[in-house]
Amino acid sequence: xxxxxxxxxxxxxxxxxxxxDYDQIPRAVYNPKNPAPLEIPKEFWITxxxxxxxxxxxxxxxxxxxxxxxxxxxxxxxxxxxxxxTEYFLYTxxxxxxxxxxxxxxxxxxxxxAWIRAKKEDFKLxxxxxxxxxxxxxxxxxxxxxxxxxxxxxxxxxxxxDVVREAMNEGIRPRCHFEDxxxxxxxxxxxxxxxxxxxxSEDSKIPVKMRLCDTMGYGLDNPYAEAPRGVGxxxxxxxKEAGVPAELLEWHGHNDFHRVLSNGAAAWLHGCASINxxxxxxxxxxxxxxxxxxxxxxxxxxxDTAGIDTTAxxxxxxxxxxEIGTKLPExxxxxxxxxxxxxxxxxxxxxxxxxxxYNIFNTGKLLNRPIRIGIxxxxxxxxxxxxxxxxxxxxxxxMIKKNxxxxxxxxxxxxxxxxxxxxxxxSDPEMEAMAxxxxxxRFKK
Numbered sequence: 278x279x280x281x282x283x284x285x286x287x288x289x290x291x292x293x294x295x296x297x298d299y300d301q302i303p304r305a306v307y308n309p310k311n312p313a314p315l316e317i318p319k320e321f322w323i324t325x326x327x328x329x330x331x332x333x334x335x336x337x338x339x340x341x342x343x344x345x346x347x348x349x350x351x352x353x354x355x356x357x358x359x360x361x362x363t364e365y366f367l368y369t370x371x372x373x374x375x376x377x378x379x380x381x382x383x384x385x386x387x388x389x390x391a392w393i394r395a396k397k398e399d400f401k402l403x404x405x406x407x408x409x410x411x412x413x414x415x416x417x418x419x420x421x422x423x424x425x426x427x428x429x430x431x432x433x434x435x436x437x438x439d440v441v442r443e444a445m446n447e448g449i450r451p452r453c454h455f456e457d458x459x460x461x462x463x464x465x466x467x468x469x470x471x472x473x474x475x476x477x478s479e480d481s482k483i484p485v486k487m488r489l490c491d492t493m494g495y496g497l498d499n500p501y502a503e504a505p506r507g508v509g510x511x512x513x514x515x516x517k518e519a520g521v522p523a524e525l526l527e528w529h530g531h532n533d534f535h536r537v538l539s540n541g542a543a544a545w546l547h548g549c550a551s552i553n554x555x556x557x558x559x560x561x562x563x564x565x566x567x568x569x570x571x572x573x574x575x576x577x578x579x580x581d582t583a584g585i586d587t588t589a590x591x592x593x594x595x596x597x598x599x600e601i602g603t604k605l606p607e608x609x610x611x612x613x614x615x616x617x618x619x620x621x622x623x624x625x626x627x628x629x630x631x632x633x634x635y636n637i638f639n640t641g642k643l644l645n646r647p648i649r650i651g652i653x654x655x656x657x658x659x660x661x662x663x664x665x666x667x668x669x670x671x672x673x674x675x676m677i678k679k680n681x682x683x684x685x686x687x688x689x690x691x692x693x694x695x696x697x698x699x700x701x702x703x704s705d706p707e708m709e710a711m712a713x714x715x716x717x718x719r720f721k722k
Contacts (some may be wrong), residue, residue, distance in 0.1 A: 279472075279517070279518060279519070280518065281472060281519040282464060282465075282468045282469045282472060282518070282519075284430060284431060284434060284465070284466065284468055284469040284470070285430070285464075285465030285466065285469075286429055286430045286431040286461070286520060287419075287429075287430065287445055287462075287465065287502075288429075289423075290419030290420070290422070290423035290424065290463070291419050291462045292420060292460070292469070293444070293460060293505065294417060296505075297424075297460060297495075303495055305499075305501070305502060305506065306506070307499065307501040307502055307503065308501055308503050309501055311501075312500040312501050312509070313500040313501075313507065313508075313509025313510045313512070313513045313547050314500075314513065314544050314547070315375075315500075315547065316512075316513075316516070316523075316546075316547055316548035317546055317548070317578075318523040318524070318545070318548060318549070318550045320524075320550065321493040321523075321549075321550045321551065321552075321575075321578075322359055322360070322361045322550065322551055322552075322575075323359055323360045323361065323551070323552055323553075323554060323568065323571045323572070323575060324360070324361055324362045324363070324364075324387070324527060324551050324552070324553045324554075325350055325360055325362065325363035325364070325387055325553070325554065325556075325568055326363070326364055326365070326553050326554065326555050326556065326557040326560070326565060327346060327350070327556045327559065328343055328346075328363060328364065328365050328375070328528070329365060329366060329392045330362045330529075330555060330560040330561055330565055331556060331559040331560050331565065332366075332559075333556030333560060334559060334560055334561050334562060334564065335559055335560045335603070337371070338375075338601070339371075340371055340374050340375045340378060340585065341367075341462055341583075341672070342600070342601055343375040343378075343379065344375065344378045344379055344382075344518065345600075346556065346593070347379045347382070347384075347387075347597075348362065348382070349556075349589050349592070349593045349596070350363060350383060350387050350556075350568075351382075351384045351386060351387070352585075352586045352589040353568070353569075353572055353585060353586065353587075353590070353593075354386040354387055354585070355386075355582075355583045355584035355585040355586070355644070356386075356501075356583075356584045357583045357584060358385065358386035358387070359386075359482055359572065359575055359583055359585060360386060360387045360524065360568065360572075361386060361387055361388060361429070362387050362388045362389075362390050362410070363387040363388070363389060363390065363718075364390045364392045364412055365379075365389065365390070365391060365392065366391075366392060366405065367391050367392075367393065367399075367402040367406070368402070369487070372454065373406075376389060376391075376406055377406070380406065382704050388409070388410070389406075389408060389409040390408060390409070390411060390412065390452070391403045391406070391408050391410070391411035391412065391647065392411065392412040392414075393411050393412070393413060393414075393416075393459065394414055395412075395413050395414050395415060395436060395437055396440070397440060397443045400443060400444060400447050401712055403447070404447055404449070405605075408449070409449065409450055410449065410450040410451075410452055410486075411440065411449055411450075411451065411452065412452040412453075412454050412488065413440055413444065413451055413452065413453055413454065414439040414454050414456060415453040415454055415455060415456065416433070416456040416457060417455040417456060417458055417461045417466065417467055417470065418456070418457035418460040418461040418462075419460075419461070419462065419466075420457055421456055422461055430465075430466055434469075434470050434473070437453070437470070438473060438474075438477070441453065441477060442477065445477065445481045445483050447562065450481075450483060450484060450485075450486065450528070451483075451485050451486070452485075452486040452487075452488055453474060453486065453487050453488065454488045454529070454629075455467065455470075455487060455488060455489050455490055456490045456492050457490065457492040457493065458489045458490055458491065458492075458505065458511065458720045459491045459492070459493065459495040459496050459505050459506050459511070460493070460505055460528055461505055462496065462505075463504050463505060463511075463514050463518075464518075466517075467514075467515075467519075468514060468518050468519045471487060471519035471521055472513060472520065475485065475519070475520055475521060476486050476589040477545065478525075482550075484524075484525055485525065486525050486527055486551075487515070487521060487525060487526055487527065488527040488528075488529050488553060489511060489512075489515070489526065489527065489528050489529065489544075489549070490529045491508075491528070491529065491530045491531055492531060492541060493531065493533055494531040494532055494533030494534045494536065494537065494563060495534070496508045496511075496530060496536060496540040496543075497534075497536070497540075498536060498540045498542070498543035500543075500547070508528070508540050508544050508547065509543055509546070509547040512526065512528075512544055512547040512548045512549045513547060513548070514531050515549075516548050518709065520705075523537060523548050523550040523717055524550045524551075525550075526544075526548070526549040526550060526551065527549065527550075527551040527552070527553055528540070528541055528544035528545075528551070528552050528553065529553040529565070529566075530544075530552075530553075530565065530566050531561065531562065531563055531564065531565060532558060532563040532565070532566075533562060533563045534565050535665045537558070537563075537564070537565065537567075538567065538570050538571075538574065539567055540566075541569045541571060541574070542556070542574055542578075546632045552566060553565065553566070554566035554567055554568045554570075554571050555567070555568060556568050556569070556593065556597075557569065557594070557597065557603075557605060557609070557612070558570075567722060569590045569593075569611055569612065570610065570611070572585060572587065572590070573587075573611065580598050580621055582667065587643045587644060588644060588645040590611055590612060590644055591612060591644045591645050591646055592613075592645075593624070594612035607636065612644075615651060616646075617636060617640045617646060617648045617649065618649045618650065618651040619635055619636070619648075619649075619650060619651065619652050620650070620651040620652070620655060620656055620660070620661075620675075620702065624630075630647050635648075636648045647667060648664045648667075649664070649667060650664040650709055651665065651702050652664055652703040653689065653691075653694040653695075653702050653703065654669065654691055654692055654694075656691075657679075657688070658679040658680070658684050658685065659679045661679070661684050661687050661688060661691075662677050662678060662679040662684050664708060665677050665708075665720075668705065668708070668709065668712075669712070669720045677716075683716055684714040686715045687711050687712070687715055690711060691703060704714060
């Protein structure tokens with residue numbers, strides 16, 4: 278039996294000023310003698326917050342957009358439920374209509390769940406839609422308890438436990454969101470609260486999930502990083518000291534320090550079954566863990582595509598740009614306009630020989646995004662010939678080799694443009710026009 282920890286109801290907040298001096302970059306502390314062990318769960322998965330946290334830093338989606346994105350999430354989930362759940366607000370008429378329409382689709386995955394405040398009256402909304410699970414905000418650091426809620430630890434934890442009991446009384450699975458866990462006191466607050474939740478779960482026979490929220494992105498993926506910042510140590514403490522099984526743990530990260538995906542992967546590696554994310558990393562400030570990146574990471578870690586339609590990632594990006602009007606950065610991994618475009622002539626020469634040399638995987642097959650060449654004055658003859666062959670779908674004997682004299686004519690035209698002061702890349706329509714000029718009658722779009 279795990280050691281039972283008592284809540285330490287301190288008089289003054291523990292703010293870890295030695296780590297979080299507000300006038301300095303937060304300190305990262307490592308202990309080379311005590312790494313967090315690897316303990317990958319037998320089964321691990323993804324959950325989605327696109328319609329909750331994902332809407333907190335962007336214009337809200339319309340009902341039709343929510344339904345369409347939910348359909349994409351179903352395709353990305355696959356029949357095994359790799360994306361197991363998604364969460365919704367329930368407060369506005371638009372929120373309620375969106376939930377009703379998504380439920381009407383009858384999908385098993387991702388399961389529709391709710392998010393509510395830590396208030397008993399909010400359970401009426403959850404019951405109305407017959408949802409089986411809801412998230413409950415249970416802020417866990419003294420920054421939030423003392424400075425935001427203006428309570429002490431005992432008052433806050435008792436209030437949280439009352440709301441969890443109310444959820445159980447209604448037959449609803451509670452999912453406690455441990456907000457700001459990477460600035461929290463583990464032995465004096467986090468573990469005692471987690472153990473209290475586990476006792477409630479054992480008594481009621483209702484599982485209590487615990488979402489570990491790296492609200493400010495302070496998490497560190499290195500196994501030697503100490504708590505409260507070390508992701509591996511956090512999972513280890515929750516598993517070994519608090520006695521929480523992998524399937525009841527969930528990691529929710531933010532990208533303030535560019536670590537959101539590596540921290541999510543670290544949580545999986547150290548024994549957390551579920552990672553929470555949002556489509557294209559949308560969310561508060563720097564955003565959440567990108568769902569599409571988690572899909573690729575999950576496939577890489579399991580070696581199993583699990584029936585996931587990865588081409589839906591590309592279609593979803595096109596939907597975001599063309600229908601929702603959200604422009605993704607051109608170099609954004611997997612979906613950006615230029616994510617698999619090379620402009621270096623030496624790279625293009627390698628691609629002509631074998632595209633595996635300079636492409637991350639078969640992006641044409643897996644994402645419906647064949648590798649492309651972007652033309653500049655640095656692309657060279659190989660780049661131009663590769664662009665022509667790809668753009669006009671030339672194969673075998675029809676392919677144009679880089680030593681074709683007409684390729685040199687196009688190269689000379691491009692170099693002349695840049696010599697005259699051009700600074701932008703050559704667009705596809707410009708390349709198409711030059712191809713038809715220097716290879717008259719040869720190409721059909």
